[in-house]
Amino acid sequence: MSTLAREPTKTPKTENFPVASLVLSPDRREAVLAFYAFVRMADDIADAADLRAAEKLTRLEALEQALLTGDPRVPEAARLHKVDGRHRAGMAQAREMLRAFRQDAIKARYNDWADLVDYCRRSANPAGRFLLKLHGECASAEAPADALCTALQILNHLQDCRQDHERLGRIYIPLQWMMLGGGERAFFTPAQASARRMVLDAMLDRVDELIHRARALPERLQNKRLRAQSTATVALAERLSQRLRRSDPASERVEIGKADAALAFLTGLWGFVRKPGNGDARITAAAVRRSGSSFRLGMRSLSHERRRAIHAVYAFCRAVDDIADGAAPVSEKIRALRDWRREVDRLHRAPETPIGRELARASSLFKLPLDECHALLDGLEVDCAERVRLKSDYDLQLYGRRVAGSVGTLSVHIFGTPKARSFALDLGRTLQLVNILRDVDEDAARERVYIPLSRLAQLGVQDAPAAVLVADPRFARVCEALAEEARAGFAAADEALTRLDRAALKPAILMMENYRRVLDRLIARGWGTRQGRLRLTAADKLLLLTRAMRPA
Incomplete structure (x- = not known):
C-alpha cells in the first residue's frame, strides 16, 4: 500500500480557490483538510504522467478500499474514514470523485458541453456537496x-x-x-x-x-x-x-x-x-451596463420596479442572443436555447437562474405575455444555423416579428401601456430593418444574409456565398429600398404616438430616435461603399442623453 503515496503536486495554499480557509471553524477545517488530502492523493495518481492507465486504475481501486476500511497503512484514507464516522460526510463524496479520476485515467477527450458537465458532476460537485x-x-x-x-x-x-x-x-x-x-x-x-x-x-x-x-x-x-x-x-x-x-x-x-x-x-x-x-437584480442590471446599449438612457426614466423589470427582459434577450451569436456548434446552441425554453416554462414554479427569477418577478408584477419569450427563441434558432438565408418578404416579416416584436411587446407591458402593442410590433420591425442594414458586412462574415432572396432574384441575383452577395452592386439597390421602408416605418410610428402616452413610452421613443439617427447616417453614407459597421458619433450620443434627461 505504500506505493500509493506520491509527492503532492499542490497544497491547500497553492490551489486557485480557498480550500480550508481560516474562517472555517477548527473542527470543520480539519475535516476539510482530510477530505482534500485524500482527493489530492487520488487526483495525483490519475494525473501521473509516468503511470500507465492500468496501473492508475489499480492504485485508485486500492485507495478506495483503504477508504472503506480505514486502513491505517494509508493515512489519508484512514483520516477521511474517521471524518466520515464523526460527521457522516466525506466517504460518499470522495468515492464519487474517484469515479471521475478513473475516467481521467482512460478518457482524454470530451465530445460536447454536456459531456464535460457530466464529468464535472463527479470530479467537482461532490466537493461542494461535502462542505454543505x-x-x-x-x-x-x-x-x-x-x-x-x-x-x-x-x-x-x-x-x-x-x-x-x-x-x-x-x-x-x-x-x-x-x-x-x-x-x-x-x-x-x-x-x-x-x-x-x-x-x-x-x-x-x-x-x-x-x-x-x-x-x-x-x-x-x-x-x-x-x-x-x-x-x-x-x-x-x-x-x-x-x-x-x-x-x-x-x-x-x-x-x-x-x-x-x-x-x-x-x-x-x-x-x-x-x-x-438577493443578488439577482444586480446581475440583470450588470448585463445592461456591460451592453453599452443606448436603451439604458430610456431605462433610467422608469420607476424602480419598472426599471428592474426591463433589466430582466434585457438580460434575458442578451443571454439568448449571445448564445445564437457565439462560437459554439449549432447543436450546442439549439440545446442551450431549449434550456432557456424550459426556464421560461418554469418561471411561475421554480426558475433556476438569476435572470429567470427576475423575469418571473417582472411577469408577476406586469403580467408579461411569456409566449413572447418563446417567440424570441424561435427567431434566434434561425440565427443559430451555420448559413442563414431568408427566402421571402414573409420570412423577413416573421423573423422581425419574433426577434424584435417580441421584445417590444414585453416592454410596453412594463411601461404600463399594453394597448400600444401594435405600435411595439410595427416599431420592432422597423428597428430590425435598421439592424439588418447596419450589420450587412458583419452578418455576411457569419454567412448570414437577411435581405430576402426573392428581392435579390427580381434583380437577377441568385443565392451565393454571403461575401459574394453583399459585394454585388445590385445588392445595394435592395438595401436602398429597405431603407425607404424603414424610413416610412419611423413616420408611421410618429403618427401612432400622437394617440399614445408619450411619457410612458419615453424609453421606446429614445430607442426609436437612436435607430432613426443610425438610418439617416446609413442613407447618407450610401450602400455601395460600406466601411464596416456604422456607429453613432459622440455628438449623436450627447443629443440622445439630452433628450433622455428632459420630460417627454
Whole structure:
C-alpha cells in the first residue's frame, strides 16, 4: 500500500480557490483538510504522467478500499474514514470523485458541453456537496453549489489547457467546439489565436452563466463561516474568468494575483458580518451596463420596479442572443436555447437562474405575455444555423416579428401601456430593418444574409456565398429600398404616438430616435461603399442623453 503515496503536486495554499480557509471553524477545517488530502492523493495518481492507465486504475481501486476500511497503512484514507464516522460526510463524496479520476485515467477527450458537465458532476460537485453536508446546510444550497463547483472546474481546465495537452495528452475543451477553430492541432497553434479566442470566449460565456447561478449560494447558507468562504470563492471565480478573457491560456499561464485574493478575502469577511441580500437584480442590471446599449438612457426614466423589470427582459434577450451569436456548434446552441425554453416554462414554479427569477418577478408584477419569450427563441434558432438565408418578404416579416416584436411587446407591458402593442410590433420591425442594414458586412462574415432572396432574384441575383452577395452592386439597390421602408416605418410610428402616452413610452421613443439617427447616417453614407459597421458619433450620443434627461 505504500506505493500509493506520491509527492503532492499542490497544497491547500497553492490551489486557485480557498480550500480550508481560516474562517472555517477548527473542527470543520480539519475535516476539510482530510477530505482534500485524500482527493489530492487520488487526483495525483490519475494525473501521473509516468503511470500507465492500468496501473492508475489499480492504485485508485486500492485507495478506495483503504477508504472503506480505514486502513491505517494509508493515512489519508484512514483520516477521511474517521471524518466520515464523526460527521457522516466525506466517504460518499470522495468515492464519487474517484469515479471521475478513473475516467481521467482512460478518457482524454470530451465530445460536447454536456459531456464535460457530466464529468464535472463527479470530479467537482461532490466537493461542494461535502462542505454543505459537513455544515448541515439545507438542500436549497445544492444547486448553486453545484454551479460554482462546475464553473471552478471548467475554469481550471481552461487555465491548464496547454499543460494538460502537453503533459498528459488530455483535452477538456469539447471536440465539437475545437472543430470550429480548425480542429485540435489548430486550436493549440499559436498563429490560430483569433479562432481560439472565439471558442474560449464562448466557453467562458457558459461559465459566467454558472457563476451567476452560484451567486445565490451565500444567501442560502446558514453557517456564517461557510458563507464567507463561498463569497470569496465566487469573487475569485469571476476574477479568473475575466483574466481568461483577456489572456490566452494556450500560450501563457493565466493566474489570479495576490491583489485578487486579498480583495476576495475582504469580500468574504463582509459575507461573514452580514448575510447578503438577493443578488439577482444586480446581475440583470450588470448585463445592461456591460451592453453599452443606448436603451439604458430610456431605462433610467422608469420607476424602480419598472426599471428592474426591463433589466430582466434585457438580460434575458442578451443571454439568448449571445448564445445564437457565439462560437459554439449549432447543436450546442439549439440545446442551450431549449434550456432557456424550459426556464421560461418554469418561471411561475421554480426558475433556476438569476435572470429567470427576475423575469418571473417582472411577469408577476406586469403580467408579461411569456409566449413572447418563446417567440424570441424561435427567431434566434434561425440565427443559430451555420448559413442563414431568408427566402421571402414573409420570412423577413416573421423573423422581425419574433426577434424584435417580441421584445417590444414585453416592454410596453412594463411601461404600463399594453394597448400600444401594435405600435411595439410595427416599431420592432422597423428597428430590425435598421439592424439588418447596419450589420450587412458583419452578418455576411457569419454567412448570414437577411435581405430576402426573392428581392435579390427580381434583380437577377441568385443565392451565393454571403461575401459574394453583399459585394454585388445590385445588392445595394435592395438595401436602398429597405431603407425607404424603414424610413416610412419611423413616420408611421410618429403618427401612432400622437394617440399614445408619450411619457410612458419615453424609453421606446429614445430607442426609436437612436435607430432613426443610425438610418439617416446609413442613407447618407450610401450602400455601395460600406466601411464596416456604422456607429453613432459622440455628438449623436450627447443629443440622445439630452433628450433622455428632459420630460417627454
